[in-house]
Amino acid sequence: MIEWMLHLPGIIVVIPLVMAIIVALLPSRLGWLGAVIGSGLSFWAAIILALHMLEANAMTRISYFLGGWPPPWGIEFAVDHATALVILTITALGFLSTMSGNALIFKDIHDDDKGRFFAAWLLTLGGLLGLVMTADAFNLFVFFEISSLASVTLVAMGSGRDKRALVAAFNYLVIGAIGATFYVIGVGFCYAMTGTLNMVDMASRLPDVANPIPVYIGLAFMVSGVMVKAAIFPVHIWLPPSYGFAPMAVTSLLAAIATKASLYVLIRILMTIFGGIADIPLLIMQWVLMPLALMAILLGTILAIYEKDAKFMLAHSSVAQIGYIVLGFGVATLAGVQSGFIHIANHAMIKGGMFIGLGGLAMAVAGKTDFSNLAGLGRRMPLTSSGFLICGLSLIGVPLTAGFISKFYLVSAIISAGYWQIAAIVLLSSALSVIYLWRLVETLWFSPVTDVETRLPEQPMIYIPLWLLAGANIWLGIDAGLITGLAKMASITLFGGIS
C-alpha cells in the first residue's frame, strides 16, 4: 500500500495519457467507455492522494523522480497541498464531464470520429494534470503544449455545427502558442542565469544571481505567457469564442478545468520559483494582477448581461470568475491566496455543472443555446433545469452554496488587507451577476409559451453528473472544511510554511 502511495503522482498523470493512446487504437464505439475508465481511475488515485495530504502537515511534499533520475538533473513530479487540491478538482471535474460527454456530444461529432475525439479529450486531461504535477519549469511547457494542442482539436470539432468554430480554434491555437512561447522565453532567461530548470532548485539559486535584470525580464515573460493561458483580462479574448463555438461536451470540460491549471501555474511561478525575491512578485500581484482582475470582473459581468446566447453568456461569466480567483491571489496575503484556491475548486464545480446542465437543456432544442430556443424548458425538463439552477445560485453566491463560501473568504481577505473600495466592487459585480442569472431563470420558467406541460426526455447520463455537482455545491456550501482546509494548507505552503 505505502509503496503504491509513492507512485501516485506518476500514476495520476500517466493513466489518462496511456488511455488516450489505447482509445485511439480501439473501435470508435468504445471511445467513451475508455475515457470514463481513464478519467475515473485517475480521479480515484487523486482521492487517495488528497486524503493522504489532508492528514499531512503543511510542509509535506511528495516527490516523484521520473525515470529514477533525481532532481535537479531529472524531471520531478511534486505534490504539496496546493497541488493536491488542484489535482483533485481537475480529476473530479474531468471524470464528471467525461460521464456526461457521450450524451452531450449529441450529433456534433460523427460516430467514426468518436474514438479520436475521446483520445484528444484524455490528452487534454492528462496534459493539464501534468501541468499541475510537474516541478520542472521546462517540462511544464511541454505539458502546456500537450494540453493546448489537444484542446484546440476539441474546439475545432465544433465545426460540424458552426464553421466559426474553426476560426475560434485557430485564434485559440495562435494566441495560446504566443503565450506558451512567452513562457518558454522567460524560462530561458532564468535558465541562463541559474543553470537549472527544477523549480525548487531555481528558487534557491535566484536570490544569489549577481545581475538580477535578466531574471526580472524572465519573470515578466513567464507571467505574461501564463496570463494568456489563464485567460486573464485583457488577454482573455480567445476564451469566449472558443467556449461558445466548441461542442457542448468540450465546453463543459474546458470551462471546468482548462484555465484552473494555468492559474495554479501562475501562483506557482510567483510564489515558489520567485519566492526568494519576494518584493518583485508582490509588486506584480498587487499592481498588475489586482487591477486586471477588477477589470475582468466588471467587464466579464457586463458583457454577460448583454449576451443573447446562454453559452456565450456563461463564457463571459467565466472571464469574470477567473477575475475573482486572480483577485484573491493579487491580495497576496495568506487569506487572499487561500480564497483564490477555494474559488479554483468551487468555480470548477459551478461552471462544470452549469455547462453540463445547459447542454442537457440545449439537447432538447437541437443543440441551440440562444434564449429564444431555451424558452419554457424549465418546467418541461425539471431534473436538468433544477440542477442547473442550483449551480447558478452558487455562481452568484447565495448562502448555503459553495459560491457563498468563495465570496465570503474573498471579501473578508480583501477587507482585512484594507482594500474597502475593492470589496465594494466585488459586491457590486455579485449583484450584477444576479441580472444575467435572472435572465436565464426568466427564460426557462416564465416565458409565455403554449406547450409547457409536456415533459421532454431527460438523459440520465446528463442529470446524474449534474446533480452530483449540484449536491457538491450545496454540501461544500454547508460543510466547507474539505476545500477551505486544503486551501489554507496550500496557502501556508506557498508562503514557505509561515502561518
Add this chain to the structure above:
Amino acid sequence: MKNNPILRVISKTLFAPIILYGLYVQFHGDFGPGGGFQAGVIIAAAFILYGMVFSLDELKLLAPPSIVHALMALGALIYAGVGIATFLLGAEFLNYDVLADYPAKGQHYGIILVEFGVGLTVASTILGLFMAFAGFDIPKNTARDKNRKAVGRSQNKRASDD
C-alpha cells in the same frame, strides 16, 4: 512526374537505401548521434518521395492510411508500455534500471525500446500529415471534384507533351 523515367528509376532505387539509413540512425541512436525522431523523419521521407513520384493513390496502396493511423498510436503505446512495465517491476515510470539483471543493461534495453516507439510514431505521423495535406478530402461525385479531375487530366497531358 510518373512519366519521367529518370525520376521513376532513381526514386525506386533510392527507396530501400533511405529506409536502411533510417534504420541505421534509429539503432545507432544509443551510441552516437541519432535516435527515434531523426530516424522517423528519414523513413517517412522515403515514403513521401515515393508518393510524390508515383501519385498519392500508389502511396496509399503501399501504406494504407488506416495502418498509418494505427502505427501512430502503437508507437506511443510502446513508449508508454515500457513505462508501465517499469511501474509493474516496482520502479519509477520509465526507470529502465529494472528491465534487466543489472542497471546498465536495463538502460540499454529501455532506451532501444522507447526510441523504437518514438521512431514508429514520428514516421507514421509525418507520413499521415503528408497524406492529409496532399489528399485533402473533398467529397466525391460533386461538381468541384469533377472539375478537379478535369484540371488534373489536362495538367497530365501537358506534362507528357513536354
